[in-house]
Amino acid sequence: MSTDLFKDLVSHSKEYGFIFPSSEVYDGLSGVYDYGPYGVELKNNIKTYWWRSMVQNHENIVGLDAAIMMHPKTWKASGHVDAFNDPLVDNKTSQKRYRADVLIEEGLEKIMAKAEKELEKARKRFGDEFDENKYKTENQRVADYIKQHDHLHGRFVTAMGKGDMPELKLIIEELEIADPVSGTRDWTEVRQFNLMFYTQLGNIAGEEGKLYLRPETAQGIFVNFLNVQKTTRQKLPFGIAQIGKAFRNEIIARQFIFRMREFEQMEMQYFIQPGTEMQWYNYWKETRMKWHLSLGTDPAKLRFHDHDNLAHYANAAVDVQFEFPFGFKELEGIHSRTDFDLSSHQELSGKKMQYFDPETNESYVPYVVETSIGLDRMFLAMMSNAYTEETVPDADGKDSTRIVLKFHPALAPVKCAILPLLKNNDDLTAMGRKIFDDLKFSFLCQYDEKDAIGRRYRRQDAIGTPFCVTVDHQSLEDQTVTIRERDTLKQDRIHISKIQGIVEEGISFRSLF
Numbered sequence: 001m002s003t004d005l006f007k008d009l010v011s012h013s014k015e016y017g018f019i020f021p022s023s024e025v026y027d028g029l030s031g032v033y034d035y036g037p038y039g040v041e042l043k044n045n046i047k048t049y050w051w052r053s054m055v056q057n058h059e060n061i062v063g064l065d066a067a068i069m070m071h072p073k074t075w076k077a078s079g080h081v082d083a084f085n086d087p088l089v090d091n092k093t094s095q096k097r098y099r100a101d102v103l104i105e106e107g108l109e110k111i112m113a114k115a116e117k118e119l120e121k122a123r124k125r126f127g128d129e130f131d132e133n134k135y136k137t138e139n140q141r142v143a144d145y146i147k148q149h150d151h152l153h154g155r156f157v158t159a160m161g162k163g164d165m166p167e168l169k170l171i172i173e174e175l176e177i178a179d180p181v182s183g184t185r186d187w188t189e190v191r192q193f194n195l196m197f198y199t200q201l202g203n204i205a206g207e208e209g210k211l212y213l214r215p216e217t218a219q220g221i222f223v224n225f226l227n228v229q230k231t232t233r234q235k236l237p238f239g240i241a242q243i244g245k246a247f248r249n250e251i252i253a254r255q256f257i258f259r260m261r262e263f264e265q266m267e268m269q270y271f272i273q274p275g276t277e278m279q280w281y282n283y284w285k286e287t288r289m290k291w292h293l294s295l296g297t298d299p300a301k302l303r304f305h306d307h308d309n310l311a312h313y314a315n316a317a318v319d320v321q322f323e324f325p326f327g328f329k330e331l332e333g334i335h336s337r338t339d340f341d342l343s344s345h346q347e348l349s350g351k352k353m354q355y356f357d358p359e360t361n362e363s364y365v366p367y368v369v370e371t372s373i374g375l376d377r378m379f380l381a382m383m384s385n386a387y388t389e390e391t392v393p394d395a396d397g398k399d400s401t402r403i404v405l406k407f408h409p410a411l412a413p414v415k416c417a418i419l420p421l422l423k424n425n426d427d428l429t430a431m432g433r434k435i436f437d438d439l440k441f442s443f444l445c446q447y448d449e450k451d452a453i454g455r456r457y458r459r460q461d462a463i464g465t466p467f468c469v470t471v472d473h474q475s476l477e478d479q480t481v482t483i484r485e486r487d488t489l490k491q492d493r494i495h496i497s498k499i500q501g502i503v504e505e506g507i508s509f510r511s512l513f
């Protein structure tokens with residue numbers, strides 16, 4: 001999908017009631033969005049699919065809904081107060097603010113793009129004879145690009161690991177990175193910026209009363225680990241799943257709902273015996289990839305990406321990346337978090353965070369493997385997957401262009417539209433209403449009698465409705481209707497008693513599991 005198509009997707013999302021900028025009448029609030037009538041349905045369907053896959057389909061995974069506000073010490077123990085930072089740099093001319101690591105990553109990508117350009121030329125020149133590995137070492141220019149990239153990349157990873165801000169500034173200078181706005185290279189020093197939002201609790205002044213909005217949902221699960229384990233009598237391994245809001249004061253929020261300041265996460269922490277973490281890490285990697293593929297996403301648009309830089313709590317970490325309209329980016333993270341969080345809470349709270357293992361007769365702090373997916377990023381992935389512009393025959397047989405959202409029917413906001421052929425025929429509209437009233441208890445339907453039938457079909461296509469039922473004169477005679485399938489445009493005449501079964505089968509989550 002090109003940048004232009006991405007712009008079209010953003011405006012389509014607004015025009016058709018999926019996503020609005022927050023407080024738009026005041027020109028919006030950067031990095032914050034509201035979900036409209038169809039957006040909230042799609043979002044709820046994604047949540048349902050995730051929740052059922054995790055909680056309903058696993059006897060040993062249970063749910064939780066912890067509060068957004070937590071005791072301030074939570075964030076000290078988790079490491080967020082000290083280490084949840086991004087390196088920030090300002091351009092003095094434009095006064096624009098950037099993430100230094102993002103600037104460097106883009107700079108490194110540019111070097112590799114230069115090498116790739118040379119390789120592409122050589123591929124064309126030498127055809128089948130071309131030995132790429134040999135060329136990379138023997139062509140001086142390509143070899144220099146690769147060497148420069150690898151050298152600076154190595155220094156970058158080390159600097160990020162150590163939190164070495166002056167070194168990041170040097171790398172920006174060596175990469176000769178210019179501000180895209182002012183074109184100048186007059187950068188400030190690079191400094192750490194903590195991403196947590198905070199407010200003050202009641203009348204308690206100072207650090208004691210500093211209340212953070214959670215930057216991840218996971219800590220609500222960790223501090224409740226024993227409450228959940230004891231009340232549900234789970235044995236290891238077992239998991240706790242949660243869906244909820246998280247807040248991050250991102251230095252630059254951009255790319256629509258990809259990077260927001262208020263967003264939602266779907267996280268599952270899986271508590272396991274120490275020493276079994278790689279086995280479970282691999283299990284969840286595979287399971288989560290299958291989950292993504294089951295929605296019909298093209299496998300070429302999904303890939304794993306190992307972390308260069310492990311977070312302070314992890315001993316292994318991988319991202320599931322999706323090819324968004326602006327390139328492959330993280331959609332979900334799978335992390336082996338060791339016993340870092342539970343041990344830290346045990347230490348700071350003075351309360352035991354141990355599990356008594358009846359099989360070994362030992363008590364220990366479990367290890368954790370987590371899967372953490374951004375609901376809003378999943379939403380954007382599903383929107384960009386679904387958005388299709390195509391030419392199809394119109395109701396009168398002529399070619400016309402339609403924009404259709406080809407969601408998996410289980411995720412589609414509205415499942416079935418009921419369309420009486422004519423608005424001013426009381427018999428047709430009464431029959432349409434009756435069908436709508438019968439079906440509305442089973443799934444979300446829409447009744448629409450306004451405009452020509454072709455336009456009504458286009459409106460349903462634009463919000464991704466998988467089935468349209470049309471009531472016509474024949475319906476009055478023999479109780480049959482036509483049912484139109486969104487993607488194939490196939491229309492079948494069926495008895496009205498069959499509608500519910502056909503739609504329910506099409507939209508069922510069952511086929512996904």
Ligand code: ATP
Nearest residue numbers: 248258259260263330331332333372373374376377
């Ligand atoms: P990134 O590197 O893109 O900032 P992250 O590695 O900090 O993401 P995690 O802390 O692993 O992200 O969070 C888990 C998931 O939460 C991410 O995979 C992503 O889908 C989602 N997420 C994180 N930050 C944001 C954000 N600002 N807006 C929307 N979703 C987010």
